[in-house]
Amino acid sequence: MNKKQLLAVSAITIALSSGSAWAQEKEVTVWSWFVQSTMQKSIAAFEKTHPDIKVNYTYYNYSPEYVTALKAAAASGSLPDVIGLQPGSLTQQYRDNLEPVNERAAKEWGADWAEKVFPVNRKQMLMGNPAGDENYYIVPQESQVLCIWYNRKLFDELKIAVPKTYEELKAASKALTDAGHIPMFQGAADGWQNENVFLMLANQFSPGIVDKAQAGETPWTAPELVSAMKAWKGLFDDGVFQQGALGAHAYPTGAQLFAQGKVGMMALGSWWMQESKFPPPLSEFVQSMDGFDFFYMPPVKEGNKASPPVGGIDIGYGLTKNGGKNDAAWTFLAELTNGVGLQEALNDLNDLPAFAGHQPKGDITEHVKQLSARFMEDLPKAENQRFASPAVAEALDNALAGVAAGSLEAEAALATVQTATEKALAAK
Amino acid sequence: MHVDTLHAGRPAAIALRRSRAFNPTLYAFALPATLLFVVFIAYPIVWVAGQSVYTKSNAAEAIFAGLGNYRSVLTDPTFWIVVRNMALWGVITIPVQMLVGGLLAYFIERHTNALRGFFRTMFFLPVVTSVSVVSLVWVQIYAPYYGIAQEYLKHVGIVMTNSAIGDPKTAIYALIVVNIWQWTGFSMLMYIAGIANLPSEVLDAARIDGARGWRLAVHVIVPMLAPATKSLLLLGVIGTLQTFPIVHLMTGGGPNRASEVFGTFIFKQSFVLGDTGSGAALSVIVLVVALVLSLVQIALLGARLSPAAKGRAS
Numbered sequence: 256m257n258k259k260q261l262l263a264v265s266a267i268t269i270a271l272s273s274g275s276a277w278a279q280e281k282e283v284t285v286w287s288w289f290v291q292s293t294m295q296k297s298i299a300a301f302e303k304t305h306p307d308i309k310v311n312y313t314y315y316n317y318s319p320e321y322v323t324a325l326k327a328a329a330a331s332g333s334l335p336d337v338i339g340l341q342p343g344s345l346t347q348q349y350r351d352n353l354e355p356v357n358e359r360a361a362k363e364w365g366a367d368w369a370e371k372v373f374p375v376n377r378k379q380m381l382m383g384n385p386a387g388d389e390n391y392y393i394v395p396q397e398s399q400v401l402c403i404w405y406n407r408k409l410f411d412e413l414k415i416a417v418p419k420t421y422e423e424l425k426a427a428s429k430a431l432t433d434a435g436h437i438p439m440f441q442g443a444a445d446g447w448q449n450e451n452v453f454l455m456l457a458n459q460f461s462p463g464i465v466d467k468a469q470a471g472e473t474p475w476t477a478p479e480l481v482s483a484m485k486a487w488k489g490l491f492d493d494g495v496f497q498q499g500a501l502g503a504h505a506y507p508t509g510a511q512l513f514a515q516g517k518v519g520m521m522a523l524g525s526w527w528m529q530e531s532k533f534p535p536p537l538s539e540f541v542q543s544m545d546g547f548d549f550f551y552m553p554p555v556k557e558g559n560k561a562s563p564p565v566g567g568i569d570i571g572y573g574l575t576k577n578g579g580k581n582d583a584a585w586t587f588l589a590e591l592t593n594g595v596g597l598q599e600a601l602n603d604l605n606d607l608p609a610f611a612g613h614q615p616k617g618d619i620t621e622h623v624k625q626l627s628a629r630f631m632e633d634l635p636k637a638e639n640q641r642f643a644s645p646a647v648a649e650a651l652d653n654a655l656a657g658v659a660a661g662s663l664e665a666e667a668a669l670a671t672v673q674t675a676t677e678k679a680l681a682a683k
Numbered sequence: 684m685h686v687d688t689l690h691a692g693r694p695a696a697i698a699l700r701r702s703r704a705f706n707p708t709l710y711a712f713a714l715p716a717t718l719l720f721v722v723f724i725a726y727p728i729v730w731v732a733g734q735s736v737y738t739k740s741n742a743a744e745a746i747f748a749g750l751g752n753y754r755s756v757l758t759d760p761t762f763w764i765v766v767r768n769m770a771l772w773g774v775i776t777i778p779v780q781m782l783v784g785g786l787l788a789y790f791i792e793r794h795t796n797a798l799r800g801f802f803r804t805m806f807f808l809p810v811v812t813s814v815s816v817v818s819l820v821w822v823q824i825y826a827p828y829y830g831i832a833q834e835y836l837k838h839v840g841i842v843m844t845n846s847a848i849g850d851p852k853t854a855i856y857a858l859i860v861v862n863i864w865q866w867t868g869f870s871m872l873m874y875i876a877g878i879a880n881l882p883s884e885v886l887d888a889a890r891i892d893g894a895r896g897w898r899l900a901v902h903v904i905v906p907m908l909a910p911a912t913k914s915l916l917l918l919g920v921i922g923t924l925q926t927f928p929i930v931h932l933m934t935g936g937g938p939n940r941a942s943e944v945f946g947t948f949i950f951k952q953s954f955v956l957g958d959t960g961s962g963a964a965l966s967v968i969v970l971v972v973a974l975v976l977s978l979v980q981i982a983l984l985g986a987r988l989s990p991a992a993k994g995r996a997s
Binding site for chain 1: 819822823825826827828829830843844845846847848849850851854931933934935937938939940941950951953954955956957959
């Protein structure tokens, strides 16, 4: 055999052997908007325990990239095996492209697996399903609880106590403003943060009322919701939110200012804890979350109680029809939501687990452990923060912006939400 | 007619017939461009037009709706807010960009020497800057209390009490300002190209005839830059109808839809609300509007969009 023949035979042998190795390795494709660095840790942990499966993760910004990519892929039948989902409207838009996970989940985690999911998450998993459809199309990975975070170092410095009443909240905002800080940063150009604050207010007037309104059981023009809408306007008029809030964005502007200690309070959620896990340099406030603590919105009207915890699924995943043909896809999804993948996300303090029985481990300070434990204590009793219909959420976003800008009265604004709700319910 | 004359014309006629005969090689040259056009332009247009007569929300089956989506879109008050915003956008941005861009081009080309490249680059920089960066910076500029503009205004005793993009009355104008800031450099570049191509003998002749300064600019240079102006007008109208990223990133079409434009409206209908039928109907409407406006412009102003085209046409 001459040199050329030897080289050719060697090349073919190498190609065939590596080809057979590739053929043995299963592959799972995943798309999501989930923080890339955390997802890579989850994937690394998964691949370590499942060396025969390779996960290809594609990260997208949520809007417009992710939502447009999903739509295009669904239209062309080329969705990946696993997709990131939010409960309600996003899941419902792709229900036809998703596999129900009930049987797989029961086989994986036992027949009572759904009982291990926090109640508010379980409710959201079925949100928007047609009547009688008890299938789950989304498996939640993480939960969240909404709250008002505050800079406790600033509060100490300015001798401000955690507000227990609306008057105290106004006084705290004034003290912060007078000292040259932003009182409560509201990115009111983003609908999501407005919805969150409104949900805190509405559930304070009557727990669960927004759920009833979106189900058509209570009109959006009910007195409690009108009062909540007026209280929402009050947050702008009373100087609780910063001036020009309607043109501001929570991310990145608000979050950066808050992390730098220029903001006193911000309506965010349990996910804020992850700031302490981001790469250095970190501010003295963010370092180990030393500068932060949280409270719930104090009663905005005499006789009210402070807002109850509001929250639910932060992110979940769905198994697509394509993924249904790939056993490795479910294996990954199960580990990501309730196994080694989830544990990595929790260790990164990305948010709270969706299944009971998990907690963050590793390099976490006592203060963060306490914060996490308080959220976990409140999660089982949290009110729902999600909307079944995107049209209702969109109408509420517009109503909140209109009222805040002074171009709509509370009653008229809520009437538009009622119209959108009736239309959505009729179309269901 | 003399027979010889008739015979003399025969070879030419045969050659013409041959050239008109089917020649697959010649058609093959047109094939790549035709394929690209069909796959990436014609097919998507036909597909979207097809989608516009069906309704499909969430996971429901697609149902034939005829012109229902068009009726629903045209009776939606938001559609008319969008039409108003688009009209304002076009009427303000196109002439202002052309005027400022033209003036910048004139002064840079006529009154700068050593720093010409520097000025050209500086004024063109916003055009090549990412829209995300532009949006972030301008949101900060508009922010009252802690914003960039406020930092300077406070030295002259001015306190901004509101954000221009947070007020429904001013949001669209605030976005228009950003768009003008970003795209004026493009108008400038087009005019610089036009000025560089002006025949020097015509300008010399005008100067000998006594045209100087303002008269030279208005009566000689501006008319000779007409092809660049027409191109900018056509591109400006199409660009107006395609507006999306600045609005999406800065206001999302709000507050309360006050700054909605066709791009954000279509995006919301199709991708946020999942109402692909309405989104497709809106897209078809925008396509028709763009087509009509382009045809009207070509009919009124002619299709000569560059001096070279003018030469060929004549």
